[in-house]
Amino acid sequence: MSRSGGRRALALAGAATLAVASTLLAAPPASSAAAVTASCSKTSDWGSGFQGKCTITNGTSAGIGSWKVEADLPSGTSISSVWDASKSASGDHYTFTNVGWNGTLSAGATASFGFGGTGPGWFTGCKINGAACDGSGEPEDDTQAPAAPGNLRSTGKTATTVSLAWNASTDNVGVTGYEIYNGTTKIDTVTGTTATIAGLSAKTAYTFTIKARDAAGNTSPASGSVSVTTDEGGGNPDPGGSKVIGYFAQWGVYGRGYHVKNIDTSGSAAKLTHINYAFGNVQGGKCTIGDSYADYEKAYQAGESVDGVADTWDQPLRGSFNQLRKLKKKHPHLKVLFSFGGWTWSGGFGQAAKNPAAFADSCYKLVEDPRWADVFDGIDIDWEYPNACGLSCDTSGPDAFKNLLSAVRSKFGSGNLVTAAITADASAGGKMDATDYGGAAQYLDWYNPMTYDYFGGWDAKGPTAPHSPLTAYPGIPHEGFNTTETIAKLRAKGVPANKMLIGIGFYGRGWTGVTQAEPGGTATGPAGGTYEAGIEDYKVLKNKCPATSTVAGTAYAKCGSDWWSYDTPSTINGKMGYAKKEGLGGAFFWELSGDTTGGELITAIKSGLG
Template sequence: MRFRHRAAAGFATLLLPLATMVGLATPAQAATSATATYAKTQDWGSGFEGKWTVKNTGTTALSSWTVEWDFPSGTSVTSAWDADVTSSGTHWTAKNKSWNGALAPGASVSFGFNGSGSGSPANCKLNGGSCDGGSTEPGDSAPSAPGTPSASDITNTSVKLSWSAATDDKGVKNYDVLRDGSKVATVTATSYTDTGLTAGTDYSYTVRARDTADQTGPVSGARAVRTTGGTTEPPPTGDKVKLGYFTEWGVYGRNYHVKNLVTSGSASKITHINYAFGNVKNGQCTVDDTYAAYDKAYTADQSVSGTADTWDQPLRGNFNQLRQLKAKYPHIKVLYSFGGWTYSGGFGQAAANAAAFAKSCKAVVEDPRWADVFDGIDIDWEYPNACGLTCDTSGPAAFKNLMSALRTEFGPNYLVTAAITADGSSGGKIDAADYGGAAQYLDWYNVMTYDYFGAFDKDGPTAPHSPLTSYPGIPQAGFNSADAIAKLKAKGVPSKKLLLGIGFYGRGWTGVTQSAPGGSATGAAPGTYEAGIEDYKVLKNSCPVTGTIAGTAYAYCGSNWWSYDTPSTIAGKMSWAKNQGLGGAFFWEFSGDTGNGELVTAIDKGLT
């Protein structure tokens, strides 16, 4: 997926440079009137997740808070949420956001972070004083996470939840029960019956403990519950996979959100979503843009459920919207995709310790805040033992070893898939890695049968970027879908584990003087977001189709030449995929389609 560049997340919760630090609170906000307590909520060996809880224990309101601590050398914060975190050497400072600085007497607020290394904080200060009014070490620890709740006695309007107790050094006082991320009850027992539910509706339940100091611990794992009765949106017909990529950064300049899958009608016509992309850093899986993923607040009219996010709910952003989408369309499975064109450089290090990489990925996918959102993992390594944005030299066995480790870690109940090269040339990228041997560990391959040709070769010759078959004059032998699929089958990959790729965009040149393919050019045609690339929804009107070749379409307008798929060419490709016995199709990506989902509809109809 050559052109996947991450947009700048202007409002993302990132580590800020030291120059942006603001002054500490005034002595009037002394730490003797407040406490700050620390808990390590997750640990995956080379990294961890930590949480600080600030509580106003005084009699007057606090208008702001600043927590400081020291980490030993080798331990650091890599990303944070609900606070602005900065550092100077090994000294770290967290300052409240604009919306969570004010604390009434007895109120508390938490912020969290992901860290690397294994050290613990020391020399804690809150608003310039000690964090517990005594020593400079963190005070009373927050309770542990309770066990994932079980569900029983499910009716049209109620469900009984039960969970194993949390632990705490001073004692657990009670538990908050959260439904779809919002608190619905506080109980002292380890069970609760939730009532007043809607028939035939999906809910997600988690539980968190509170200790005698009123500190809350991390939430439990999530339990999905569907009440009896009622009706839901029907799933698409047929047994083929119909998968689309949803881009994390699309919520910015593209203004494309999960709700668009509903308003376009696409959600009822797909079976799977790949959420793109998680990053691969230091041989580990990690969330990339935390703001878009789980912090961005949605208003009622923007959200799938029609309910506005609140500032204190445990999960917002795309992940919460995907949770709401799955409640409305229970047939949809969501996979977390890691890598892509921009982030594939980290896979070589990951392959050097595949088991540790797989463990880190599962920790991200099963994070208690969104464990019910994801049904599997997708690896988009561009390209193992070959060159993409960077060149990998990990060897032909590295990909197979990585897939084996992922299947071992995730087990049989998760989907494990991979997006792979469609270079069917002799000695090309398919030949560089053991895709045949790795197939036994995967549910399917997303074969990227597009981006074969484009204005990355600025002089041309013009050629369709997604040819289904070869044709006389094709610039490179083996650069077409049929040859790629045939080569993968020859390497032992079962047909049903191969998905045909469709691009919801076109690639184009400018300075072209002939309509037919094969013409020379002077560079990339202008595009909305990137030269040489444009969405189908734009091209269908700005440069309508003038011809077809090798199962796809092309268009010549002015001095510009574009190639792209249309509902008609997609129908032909889907018929070919069925005749080949393929497992289905996938596409990059939702926002390139029209507002009424023309291309998704063509895939759905073509595979039914």
């Protein structure tokens, strides 16, 4: 799951630029620690023009849902372009407001926007949400209530949940949150313009309205109402709803010492229905081998081999592919898919999308290579992310993913499985809205929405949050970043429930420098991990930092100054209950080597699905 937000560079032509230290305000004084502040500076100045940046800091103990920066410029100086904010101007008075993704700031969080301008002058009279930008003084008296939220609508429903969305309210200072009502009863408060209401009764009518609030406590009139009847309850209509799919990472055979044999000796093979072998690369618009040594060249000794028979120097197939062949012989029910892409190797999909037929043909020839054709039962596409940003940014367009999968299905036919791992970003205007996941579903056997990595140490200062929340919770750092809203949004886009699997991470995400035990604390950086900062296997965390509490269906713990969140057998059982209630096709997880030697987590998945 990639991080939310974005940046856009401003191309500056003409005279050479000179970095300057001109600032609108000095660092806020100590007395402003309990205020929302803004600090703006020129980052470049070439005489006739400049480039600048403003950083908004929420120094209060509560979250805010929006921000507004105002300032004046002298005659002859103007702002011509802005990124990561919306601009309006009345004469020489400029107003900058947040865009959708960067308005919600938890306690201690920051957001920034940039701009380019002409002329020699600079800002005066800066205000943030009606108060002085340096945090001095008090906000102007605010007695004006926000306008009523508009266009309240239902964006999805199940037997037990209703997803809502509405248009943002306007306010003279700024909206800080929204109250959700069922009839006359307030049932939730959120900072964004979407929400999923859970815990409802099946086949029951509900009437919802929304009110906006500002920092001064003024409450708007109620929005127009929307009436929604939840779906009829019942059992899982899909007899295949007990799929258990685990990713096997090819690099695990190196430092981790995790081999195909471990899938068998841990008892996991008997509980799995499918294995996704990760990853094949995507290069030059085609599917290619990712690591030939791990895939089919490494020679296994008898003690490392699934069947206890050592590889010979002249056999036609060795490596993990041959071990998977042996595993399937021992467990005939197992299906194996070759997964292509992933976080690191998704950059080639953009070129592949320019000629989907050629891409599909290359993938088919590789997966059905005579040396290992019997090993694989299909293909898994892990494009992170079509028409959006992951490790790199893709601009293939909203139909590219659908067109690519159409070609793959056409080439692989109905006799092979075709699946895809996809974003779980259900925020308004987020990654899930960047491509036609609903239209692409017709070509797939199922989707693996990556309902983990919603939050993590890439936000080095926090706030701490569970990386795989099942539901929203008060203070969640980003609206739409939880499993319930992910599944609801995909259903609203037309993806059948039985074509979706719930995703589980066999690892935790963590921060260090944390003093607060509960979620929402600040940090100094990602916690130390065995292989990478900010991430650690469950098999390590269960002893290193045992879970002490749960939030939104996920466990967490604070150990010293480290704070970790991860799933345990208990929380997995709860998530499997949700998957069954929603009629999902089963569960998948990343990845096998994170489990204990006895397979605690996969056992919880299997028993939870029944």
